[in-house]
Amino acid sequence: MASNKSSVAFICQSCGYQSGKWLGKCPSCNHWDTFSEERLVSASPSTSKRKWVDQAGPDEPVAITSVTMDIAERFPTGIGELDRTLGGGIVAGSLTLVGGDPGIGKSTLLLQVAGAIAKIAPTLYVSGEESPSQIKMRGERLGLLSDNLLVLPETNVEEIIRHISRIRPSMVVIDSIQTIYTEDLPSAPGTVGQVREAAGRLLNVCKRSGIPMFLIGHVTKDGAIAGPRLLEHMVDTVLYFEGEKGSPFRILRGVKNRFGSTNEIGVFEMKGEGLREITNPSEIFLSEKPGAVSGSVVVACINGTRPLLVEIQALVASTNYPSPRRTTVGVDPNRVAILLAIIEKRAGYHIMGEDVFVNVAGGVRVEEPAIDLGVAVSIVSSFRDVAVDSKTVVIGEVGLGGEVRSVQQIETRVNEAAKLGFKRAVIPKTRVAMTGIGGIEIVRVETVSQALEAVID
Ligand code: TYD
Numbered sequence: 001m002a003s004n005k006s007s008v009a010f011i012c013q014s015c016g017y018q019s020g021k022w023l024g025k026c027p028s029c030n031h032w033d034t035f036s037e038e039r040l041v042s043a044s045p046s047t048s049k050r051k052w053v054d055q056a057g058p059d060e061p062v063a064i065t066s067v068t069m070d071i072a073e074r075f076p077t078g079i080g081e082l083d084r085t086l087g088g089g090i091v092a093g094s095l096t097l098v099g100g101d102p103g104i105g106k107s108t109l110l111l112q113v114a115g116a117i118a119k120i121a122p123t124l125y126v127s128g129e130e131s132p133s134q135i136k137m138r139g140e141r142l143g144l145l146s147d148n149l150l151v152l153p154e155t156n157v158e159e160i161i162r163h164i165s166r167i168r169p170s171m172v173v174i175d176s177i178q179t180i181y182t183e184d185l186p187s188a189p190g191t192v193g194q195v196r197e198a199a200g201r202l203l204n205v206c207k208r209s210g211i212p213m214f215l216i217g218h219v220t221k222d223g224a225i226a227g228p229r230l231l232e233h234m235v236d237t238v239l240y241f242e243g244e245k246g247s248p249f250r251i252l253r254g255v256k257n258r259f260g261s262t263n264e265i266g267v268f269e270m271k272g273e274g275l276r277e278i279t280n281p282s283e284i285f286l287s288e289k290p291g292a293v294s295g296s297v298v299v300a301c302i303n304g305t306r307p308l309l310v311e312i313q314a315l316v317a318s319t320n321y322p323s324p325r326r327t328t329v330g331v332d333p334n335r336v337a338i339l340l341a342i343i344e345k346r347a348g349y350h351i352m353g354e355d356v357f358v359n360v361a362g363g364v365r366v367e368e369p370a371i372d373l374g375v376a377v378s379i380v381s382s383f384r385d386v387a388v389d390s391k392t393v394v395i396g397e398v399g400l401g402g403e404v405r406s407v408q409q410i411e412t413r414v415n416e417a418a419k420l421g422f423k424r425a426v427i428p429k430t431r432v433a434m435t436g437i438g439g440i441e442i443v444r445v446e447t448v449s450q451a452l453e454a455v456i457d
């Protein structure tokens, strides 16, 4: 069925949905006016994939017990926070997609990685966005100049592959995948067809040569890697580089990792001389916490193996409008809506008619239910205008009945608080015995009301 004849299709530039005719609205992702006409080369992706499969293993099924394992060969990048996010270093032959908003620091991060590895072996930095002199200027500022760091201004994927096979670098950075194109397709660089095809060819090189590769991808306003969400399925690892505008802190978050957990995060600070790793994030995130201000509460979350203390800020203000505003930054707005209903119904504060704003300080995003109790306490603290003691940490998930539920790794969280000099921890009442926690008073609570009594009344 597969033929070399190229055919034409209309492809949604947002999600990659393919249609035989032009459509105004994409039936897959519901975006409007995203279809553009692209020519497809039907033969190349399937044959190239097949070649790799043939080389990688036998065609016959084998018993899982007799499969010989090639232990994923990893090497550290020299940047600890990145290694942590990757699950312990770069895996040979892996393809990693690094997404993030323009200007967040993706090029800076990967130039630093390429520069760090170049101390040991040659690395190749391919840029379709900046000229070699621009890259050199940045490299100079970052103190990374070395004969082993090779830069290549190129956007043609066949040329890039030719250089890779000639130089055989120890790792490759492609900045960015949206600028790379293949001559075999007539559509413009950045279209779904081009991005998918270029990434597919690079993937093939990656797997055949064992050279690890990083693709930089721009992210659209609604958070998807521009155009091809399809790329996320092709690559081994997807990392997002995020941060709030105006905040120097950057978080590298794994959203997919074939070689490790996606819970770990890496924390960086953008400085004049590049990205600096932050190995004690709790301290940094709490460094600007005001003393006794109502609405400010410290909570403890866990990312993979590392506990992280962050400050939740709430502001509750009266409004004359019939539908009050609910705005959240860094926490799930639906979760906050549920907590407001619980506070109203179970704790008896008439809060539903108020404007409520909740923010996580430092531009961190927290998705764990373990911060529920802290968020609820911060809202009531602001509503009543009573400050919570700044040396108290609040931990617990809240159920619809107003009950406080247990959370994972409570000891790790409380230990982190104790280490940072906290005096009191409000935690769920569970059977877990807690031992060896230095100098921190433990207050166990069963309901939201009990927690509020303990810290606000
Ligand atoms: P960049 O890596 O170009 O972002 P991206 O590739 O994600 O678009 O980083 C751009 C921003 O980082 C720019 O606004 C300047 C800032 N920056 C620093 O503050 N210090 C530095 O050492 C560097 C290289 C950049």
Ligand code: MG
Binding pocket: 106, 107, 108, 129, 175
């Ligand atoms: Mg860039």
